[in-house]
Amino acid sequence: MKLKKIAITVAGALFAASMASYSASALAIDNSDIKIGVSIWSSTDVLGSDSKRMLDAAAEALGVEVQYVDQGHVSERVTASVEQLVAAGCQGIIVCNSSDTEMVSAVKTCNDNEVYLAQFYRIISEKNSPEIYAMAKASPYFVGAVHEDEPANGEALVNILINKGCRNIGLIGWEQGDATWLGRWEGYRAGVEKWNAAHPDDQVKLSEPQYAGTSSEGGSKAAEALMAADPTLDALIPAGGGGDPLLGAVAAVERAGKVKDISIVSTDFLPDLGERLTNGSMAGQSGGHYCDPLYAFMLVYNAVKSGANYEDQFIDLTFPYLYVSSPEDYGDYDKYFEQSLPYNAEEIVALSNMSVDDLRAAANKLSIEDAAARASK
Structure with a gap:
């Protein structure tokens, strides 16, 4: 496994050097050796299908293979889905829904197999589950969580x-x-x-x-x-x-x-x-924004590329919600989040090269107005 880590670290360094002169389209990136798993309650319901649409765009932009397992938020299926994605050769996994107790098994499975793991639309509660939170923070492979207030x-x-x-x-x-x-x-x-x-x-x-x-x-x-x-x-x-x-x-x-x-x-x-x-x-x-999984995907993607050790770390990335309470509010949301995606391929590539602090700033900035401003450029 140490050889795997060295190879990943070297690949990460070469990738960083190549991206320093990046000016072509996202199609220039070849990450065909990277596979990221998505354990999701449903990839077909309203929120799940939008989440999948965003993740598919990210996988295409970055040249990454992505595999989904729908687990219906059934406890034994949540934990089994992580095992299934590990067995399928995923180097990183993002997961939702996932209760705090289910994360015990998920983190252990990823630790045992040296697979990176992050939550989306969820975070282990430090207040309600301090022991589980501490276990996740101590893991070298648990990266963190993307969620809302x-x-x-x-x-x-x-x-x-x-x-x-x-x-x-x-x-x-x-x-x-x-x-x-x-x-x-x-x-x-x-x-x-x-x-x-x-x-x-x-x-x-x-x-x-x-x-x-x-x-x-x-x-x-x-x-x-x-x-x-x-x-x-x-x-x-x-x-x-x-x-x-x-x-x-x-x-x-x-x-x-x-x-x-x-x-x-x-x-x-x-x-x-x-x-x-x-x-x-x-x-x-x-x-509305359905971008939590995109940012969790970025955290895991960067972990795989760098081979970093996340022991004693817990990246906590919070998104602002979008609110609508009138037909007028909904108009621009429909234009920039439903008729299109809030990020295009070049913007996805740019996100993949950001530090955690820059990703946090980009997440906090995301709004209907932000998507409209970027689309108009």
Whole structure:
């Protein structure tokens, strides 16, 4: 294995030298010897398919082979997917969804096989899982995580509903114990508690969560249960889960004839979000950029190229969410994130040569305005 590390280090040095004079198209890069695995809850649902579209573009721009395993956020399949990708010859893997406990097995598998690993849309909680966080940080092959500020996201979304006049909010989670879900739930509660403390005569109620899994059927059943339990419900938050639970919840509200009575906000953009903001079936949404996996891909790609040792490191890269709450908000998002990708091939190559600090700055800069400005050059 030491020979492998030396070869990777030498290749990394040669690559850095060649990139110093890089001026041709991304097609000049030949990384056919690099294979990166993607363990993902679904590569076909709303968020998963956009994530795959972005990763496929990155793999093409960098000349890297990419292999996907859909694991449905089923615990044993998550851990098995990492083993499967290692067995397939991947030198690096990015993974989502992944609970903190599932990361124990994933990190061990990658340590044992000298394969680099990073999370996307997720991070091991240093607060809730300090031992697992420490284990990951001590790993020479665990690179880090790309994620969002989920409590801030949750608070922003619940405030959209509160400011629309909603006072009786039903909550739909996806998997109990999922770190991202717990972060969003923390934010929803914080927003409600702050409002209620400041408005003793105008209280907001937030239900206990109904759990939907990651399917449309689960979202539909959860919404039906919440509406049946409280006929005065005037808002729903399907917290996430890839987009399908939201589709099911929206369909349930439509079947009940309550589109005008129940406002819905969620995370993970729908493909027809513009229409839904116009017809009122959605009141607002966060998410949208689907670039977490791109940046996790870059972290792992650079680790493979350099052969670096990540012991006592934990790269924590946070993305800002995009928020839309009107058809006008959605117009430019559709143009620069749906009709095209937010990064072209040359920009992807440029990202691949950035330091971690520069990648962090690029991530923090990403917005609809940023994508529009780069596209106009």
